[in-house]
Each structure stands twice: as structure tokens, then as C-alpha cells.
Amino acid sequence: MLEQIEGSQAVARAVARCRPEVIAAYPISPQTHIVEGLSDLVRTGELAGCEYLMVESEFGALSACIGASGAGARTYTATSSQGLLFMAEALFNASGLGLPIVMTVANRAIGAPINIWNDHSDAMSMRDSGWIQLYAESNQEAVDLHLQAFRLAEQLSVPVMVCMDGFVLTHAFEPVDVPEAKDVERFLPAFEPRQILDPAEPVTIGAMVGPEAFTEVKYLMHAKQVQALDAIPAIAAAFEEQLGRRAGGLVRPYRVDGADTVVVGLGSMLGTLEEVADQLQADGEQVGVLGIKCFRPWPREEVRAALAGARRVVVVEKAFAVGAGGIVGQNTRLALQGLPIEVYDVVAGLGGRPVTVASVRELLGRVLAGEIDPMRMHFLDLDTALVERELDRSGATDRPGPHAENMLRDLGTVASNPA
Amino acid sequence: MFSVRIHGRGGQGTVTAAELLSVAAFREGRHAQAFPTFGSERTGAPVVAFCRLGNAPIRLREPITRPDALIVQDPTLLHQVNLFAGLGADGYVLLNTSRDIAELGLEDLAASLRPERLACVPATELAREHLGRPLPNAALLGGFAALTGEVTIDSVVAVVRERFRGPAGERNAAAAYATHDHVLERMESRSDA
Numbered sequence: 001m002l003e004q005i006e007g008s009q010a011v012a013r014a015v016a017r018c019r020p021e022v023i024a025a026y027p028i029s030p031q032t033h034i035v036e037g038l039s040d041l042v043r044t045g046e047l048a049g050c051e052y053l054m055v056e057s058e059f060g061a062l063s064a065c066i067g068a069s070g071a072g073a074r075t076y077t078a079t080s081s082q083g084l085l086f087m088a089e090a091l092f093n094a095s096g097l098g099l100p101i102v103m104t105v106a107n108r109a110i111g112a113p114i115n116i117w118n119d120h121s122d123a124m125s126m127r128d129s130g131w132i133q134l135y136a137e138s139n140q141e142a143v144d145l146h147l148q149a150f151r152l153a154e155q156l157s158v159p160v161m162v163c164m165d166g167f168v169l170t171h172a173f174e175p176v177d178v179p180e181a182k183d184v185e186r187f188l189p190a191f192e193p194r195q196i197l198d199p200a201e202p203v204t205i206g207a208m209v210g211p212e213a214f215t216e217v218k219y220l221m222h223a224k225q226v227q228a229l230d231a232i233p234a235i236a237a238a239f240e241e242q243l244g245r246r247a248g249g250l251v252r253p254y255r256v257d258g259a260d261t262v263v264v265g266l267g268s269m270l271g272t273l274e275e276v277a278d279q280l281q282a283d284g285e286q287v288g289v290l291g292i293k294c295f296r297p298w299p300r301e302e303v304r305a306a307l308a309g310a311r312r313v314v315v316v317e318k319a320f321a322v323g324a325g326g327i328v329g330q331n332t333r334l335a336l337q338g339l340p341i342e343v344y345d346v347v348a349g350l351g352g353r354p355v356t357v358a359s360v361r362e363l364l365g366r367v368l369a370g371e372i373d374p375m376r377m378h379f380l381d382l383d384t385a386l387v388e389r390e391l392d393r394s395g396a397t398d399r400p401g402p403h404a405e406n407m408l409r410d411l412g413t414v415a416s417n418p419a
Numbered sequence: 420m421f422s423v424r425i426h427g428r429g430g431q432g433t434v435t436a437a438e439l440l441s442v443a444a445f446r447e448g449r450h451a452q453a454f455p456t457f458g459s460e461r462t463g464a465p466v467v468a469f470c471r472l473g474n475a476p477i478r479l480r481e482p483i484t485r486p487d488a489l490i491v492q493d494p495t496l497l498h499q500v501n502l503f504a505g506l507g508a509d510g511y512v513l514l515n516t517s518r519d520i521a522e523l524g525l526e527d528l529a530a531s532l533r534p535e536r537l538a539c540v541p542a543t544e545l546a547r548e549h550l551g552r553p554l555p556n557a558a559l560l561g562g563f564a565a566l567t568g569e570v571t572i573d574s575v576v577a578v579v580r581e582r583f584r585g586p587a588g589e590r591n592a593a594a595a596y597a598t599h600d601h602v603l604e605r606m607e608s609r610s611d612a
Contacts, residue, residue: 004445006438168480173438173453175445271478354481 002177007139007169010176011104012037014143016047017184018102018150020076021191022068024053024061026083029116032106032170034078058083062090062101069099070205072193074150077101080166081108084122088129091159095130095221097206098195100153102146103131106166107267107318109351113404117352118166120267123295124319124327126161130221132228133296134248135266136164139176144247147179148235150188155231156224157194163295165268167352179243187242225297232294250299252291253306255281259288261368262307264315264332266292269348269355273316276360287364292328303335312342314367316360316380318349325377344372348380355380386410420473421569422483426502427492430462432556436490437468439582440560443574444472452477465500472569488567490559491515492542494523503528510536511567513602515555517541535609538566538602542594545601549594550587557583561595565602572599 003010012034015023023042025035039054041047051068055061061077069075079087084105094101110121123133134149136142142164149160164170179187195205209217229250236249254274256262263273273289280287290306292299307313313336315329324330326345333343344367349355359381366372390407394400423440427433434455441453449472456467469483484504488511491502506512508531516539520529529537540562542555549558557579564572575595580588 004442004451168454171454172480173441173451174477175450268480271480275479356481356484357479 001180002175004173004175006033006171006173007142007164007176008033008106008171009037010139010143010178011146011164011170012041013178014146014184015076015102015104016041017179017181018076018147018188019047019074019185019190020050020102021073022051022053022065022075024055024064024068024075024077026055026058026061026079031083032078032080032104032166034104034106034170038076058086059090062087062094062103065101065103066090066094066097066099069094069101069193070097070195070197072191072196072198074154074191075099075101076103078104078106080106081110081116081122084126085110088126091126091129091131093206094159096217098157098221098224099159100150100157100191100193101159102149102153103159103161104142104146105161105163106170107163108166115351118168118318119350119352120163120318121350123161123163124317127296127327130159130225131296132158132160132225132232132294134160134162134232134294135292136162136169137268137270137291137293139164139169139172139174140245141247142169143176143178144239144243144245147184147187148232148239148248150191151235152228152231154191155235156228158224158228163267168268177245183243187239228294228297229299229301248293250294250302251306252293254289254291256288256290256306256309259286259309260311261286261364262288262290262310262313263360263364264290264292264303264307264313264328265317266295266328267318269316269318272355272357272360275357276364279357279361280364285364285368295328295331298331298335300331300335303332304339307332307336307341308339310341312344312367314344314346314364316346316348316355316363318347318355320345320347320377329377342374344374345377346380347377353381420471420477421487421567422485423470423472423488423490423563423569424483424486425468425470425490425492426496426500427466427468427556428462428496429464429466431466431492432554433466433492434468435582436492436556436560437470439557439575439578440470440563440570441472442578442581443560443570444470446574446577447570449473450475450477452480454480456482465496486510488563488569489513490563492555492559494518497523497525506532509533512537513559513562513566514539515542515559517544535606536566538562538605540598540601542598545597546594549597550590555594557591558594558598561597561599562602565599565606572596575599
């Protein structure tokens with residue numbers, strides 16, 4: 001039933017209908033309303049047969065999930081920002097052990113400076129942790145991706161992250177259809193674990209592996225992710241056939257046919273990018289959008305096929321590799337190797353700065369006019385005067401003090417407030 | 420698309436007001452989206468929430484910088500926040516105040532807007548009368564329905580009753596009706612004049 005509800009609450013209900021048997025979470029900021037909603041559903045008995053573990057940290061949360069998943073339980077958790085980083089060691093364990101845990105990451109920035117707002121620094125910092133990463137464009141897609149994530153995780157025995165933009169999606173009220181329990185049951189049958197810790201038939205999960213087979217175990221991790229490149233579109237197709245809605249998949253092209261400029265993005269900014277593409281097309285510019293729905297595994301062939309006809313590709317992303325460049329941008333270059341296409345790295349929306357139609361439109365205008373250097377990373381809406389004042393100050397005295405505080409004082413901001 | 424920006428202070432239900440407005444529009448078969456300014460929530464600090472109402476799916480997610488309507492829950496914000504930023508000449512303004520435009524020193528603003536689109540309503544007093552508490556958020560939505568016609572008072576009252584169960588729902592509904600009627604009476608007396 002279509003309802004007007006908050007993103008986090010919609011996801012909580014969808015996860016509950018996926019019938020997890022263990023949920024472990026640490027209830028401090030940065031957390032989401034998702035696990036709060038789920039704890040209510042467990043308490044009231046609406047989500048029966050689920051053990052809700054309140055643990056002592058995010059490291060504890062994912063460690064508990066690893067144990068529960070190893071024991072054959074369908075397992076779920078959620079986190080964001082520093083919480084995800086605190087899980088880092090356990091993330092690699094979950095994927096290395098091939099445990100089909102599903103986790104929502106409500107994407108938020110990583111400090112310092114302290115910042116609670118949205119960007120993709122958290123998930124992107126864990127891009128090589130061996131987890132599949134799916135990115136939701138809307139709350140409807142976030143809901144639908146959770147159903148697909150459990151099916152994918154359990155089919156391949158890999159952990160899956162569903163990334164949804166913190167605040168922008170998690171706190172937004174919009175129309176969402178949470179699939180009915182019977183439909184979810186049909187799409188996602190009961191979990192049949194591929195490996196199980198059972199006292200009656202003891203096995204070891206997590207044996208020490210030396211140089212004789214470590215490479216081979218890691219090779220299989222990679223091979224499984226490559227398999228996911230087939231499984232993800234197949235699951236999205238099965239979802240569409242049963243639920244009658246498109247969600248997920250690897251990439252989603254929008255008006256790219258005949259486009260000589262394509263903007264690549266992920267997550268909730270896609271609607272904005274599509275709006276800009278429509279405006280520019282109306283002005284006679286051939287501009288399209290490619291949404292990356294799955295970032296890990298990286299759908300190299302699909303990205304290449306979708307962008308092959310373009311002359312310019314502008315990758316707009318909410319994170320970057322400090323000292324190197326764009327992250328999605330570098331992956332896109334890899335996909336386009338050998339093609340005569342200029343790739344532009346654009347960093348936008350860091351720490352909660354809105355990615356606006358006006359800014360993206362202006363950016364594309366400058367790209368089309370040849371004013372942006374494709375060899376240099378571009379920061380959307382960068383306040384260069386603010387940066388220059390701070391650089392001057394830093395050069396002028398021996399002890400200029402901390403950048404963040406100096407720049408806030410410069411702006412006349414008492415406490416950080418992006419509005 | 421019709422964009423609404425709601426200004427209030429932490430604790431006044433600013434975010435709830437935007438959510439309720441979106442649910443009211445959704446009940447009428449429209450597409451709606453509500454979201455807060457994202458930040459650390461502190462009682463008494465200025466808060467902004469947004470609501471977009473449309474007849475097609477809404478894909479924009481940026482904060483509303485050019486609102487079609489403003490709801491100001493707390494008149495003391497007039498001296499602290501640039502409330503009217505981005506408001507066009509055809510914009511609507513609903514102010515929660517027991518004073519009038521001249522007393523608030525807003526003659527310039529009033530001159531820049533269409534007179535029938537600017538309304539002052541003592542929503543806090545009406546809320547105090549009907550709820551026993553100075554919480555003007557649901558009440559103001561009644562006034563918004565009267566001023567703009569973007570949602571009906573029936574939808575507003577229905578979602579208020581749904582959100583606040585029991586006596587609190589009835590009292591908030593009564594406050595919403597009272598505010599609605601207050602705004603409507605002023606509008607009618609203006610058009611008679």
C-alpha cells in the first residue's frame with residue numbers, strides 16, 4: 001500500500017518483512033530511525049522470531065552479526081559515518097568469511113571536522129571491504145533494494161550494503177509502497193545457509209590460511225563479486241516481474257542515447273541530475289545521465305557500454321580520494337580505457353552541502369564551454385575566497401591555529417550550520 | 420510544484436508540521452515530499468522544514484530557496500533569520516502573531532506582496548485556548564489551508580487526528596479549525612471591503 005512515510009520507517013518495515021532472525025545495533029549517534037523502528041517491531045511482536053541485540057559498539061554490532069550469520073540466522077544491522085569505520089575490521093571479516101549479512105548505511109560524512117551531514121565518504125572508504133554496495137536514489141528504491149539485498153547476499157553468500165543518503169533520504173517523508181508480507185515471502189524465501197555452525201556437526205569458520213591458499217581464498221571473493229554482476233540484474237528483473245517496479249540493477253541510463261555529454265552520479269542526487277539534463281535538452285544541448293546503482297562490484301562493461309557514445313563524461317560524486325582525485329571518476333576512466341572520451345572529476349555535496357540544480361547547471365555550462373580542466377579535480381560551489389583567506393593567514397604567522405575554527409570565524413558562524 | 424518553507428524554533432513542531440502537510444496532500448492524491456533542515460536539534464534554536472506539493476513525482480531534494488509559501492511559527496524569528504529570502508511577489512505568507520503588520524514593522528514586505536496572500540493569525544493563543552499548550556504547528560496548517568487552498572481543511576484535520584491520537588488529536592483539530600476560520604474571516608472581510 002502506498003503511504004506517505006519517513007524513509008527510515010519505510011526501510012524498517014521492509015527489513016521486518018524480510019524476516020531477519022538477528023538484528024544487532026548500537027543505539028548512539030550516528031544511528032538511524034531504522035533500527036529504532038525495528039526494535040519497536042520486535043518489542044511489539046510484529047516482527048516475531050527475531051532476536052534484537054543491543055550491543056556495546058558498532059564493532060560489537062557487526063561482530064554479533066558475524067556470529068549470528070555463521071550460526072545460520074538471517075542477519076541485519078545499520079550504521080553510518082564513524083560507526084561504519086568502527087566496524088571496519090569486522091567488515092573485512094564478514095566478507096572474507098562469505099557471510100550474507102545485510103546492512104543499511106545511511107551515508108554521512110567522516111570527521112574531522114566533526115560533521116553529521118550527508119555525503120558518501122563513509123561507504124566509499126569501505127569500497128574495498130568485499131561488501132557489495134548498492135545505492136538508492138529514492139526511499140522507494142531503498143525499500144526495494146533491501147529485499148533484493150537479502151536475496152543477493154544469500155544466493156552468493158556475500159555481505160551487502162544498501163547505501164541511502166543520510167537525512168536527504170532517511171529523514172524525508174515521501175510516498176513509499178512497502179511490499180506486503182506475502183509478496184516479500186514469495187520474493188525472498190527462507191534463508192538456506194551455505195555454511196553453518198552447528199554443535200552437532202562441528203566445523204570451523206574462519207580458519208587461519210597461510211601463503212599456500214590465501215590468494216586462492218581471496219580470488220574466490222573476487223570471483224563471487226564478478227558473479228554478482230550477473231546476479232544483480234537477474235534479481236532486479238525478477239523483482240520487477242513480481243512487484244511490477246523497476247529498482248536496483250547495475251546502472252540506469254537516462255536520455256543517454258545521442259548525448260554527447262553524460263553526467264554520472266549515484267544516490268539521491270540522480271533526480272537533480274535528471275532535472276538538469278531535461279533543462280539542457282530543452283535548450284538543445286545533448287546531455288544525459290548515467291546512474292550508478294551498484295558501485296561494488298564495479299559494472300565496468302555496463303558503464304562502458306552506456307557511455308561509449310559520449311564525448312564528455314562528468315562524474316559528480318559525494319566523496320573523493322584525498323590527494324588523488326574522484327573515486328567513481330577513476331573507476332569510470334578505467335571503464336572507458338581506450339575510448340576518446342574526456343572524463344571530469346567533480347566533488348559535490350560534501351558534509352551536507354546541497355547539490356542544487358543551479359550549481360550543476362552552471363557546472364555543465366562551463367564544461368560545455370571548455371572552461372573546466374579535465375586534468376584537475378573540480379570542487380562544486382567551492383568558496384575559493386574563504387580558502388584563500390585561510391591560506392594567507394597560514395602563511396602570515398607561525399601559529400595560525402586550526403583551519404576549521406579559523407574558517408568558521410571568518411564566516412561569522414558560531415556553530416556549524418549549512419543553512 | 421508548490422514549495423512551502425516553515426520557520427520555527429526547536430520544540431515547536433516545525434518538522435512535524437511539514438510532515439503533516441505532506442501527508443494531507445498525499446491524502447488528496449498529490450505527490451508530496453517533506454524534510455527538515457538537517458542539523459543538531461536544540462530546543463529554541465531556529466528550525467526550518469520544507470514541503471513540496473506536486474502533481475507529478477518529485478525528484479528534487481535540495482532545500483527550498485524560492486518558496487511559494489512561508490509559514491512562520493515564531494514571530495521572534497523576524498529579527499534573527501532572513502525569513503523572506505527568495506519569496507516572490509506572488510508568494511503567500513502566514514505569520515503566527517497576535518500583532519498586525521504595522522506593529523511588526525513589516526509594511527515593506529506587505530507592500531511587495533498581494534494583500535490577500537499575507538495573513539497574521541494568533542495561532543499560539545488559539546492553540547493555548549484549544550490544547551491548553553502553546554503549540555501552534557497543527558493550528559497553522561488550518562490557516563495554511565484557508566490562505567492557499569493547496570490542501571483542504573478536511574485533509575489537515577484528518578491527518579492531525581491520525582498523528583495525535585485521542586484527546587490531543589481532537590484538540591489539535593479544533594485549533595486547526597479555529598485558525599482556518601480566523602484566516603478565512605479576514606480574507607472575506609478584505610474582499611467585502
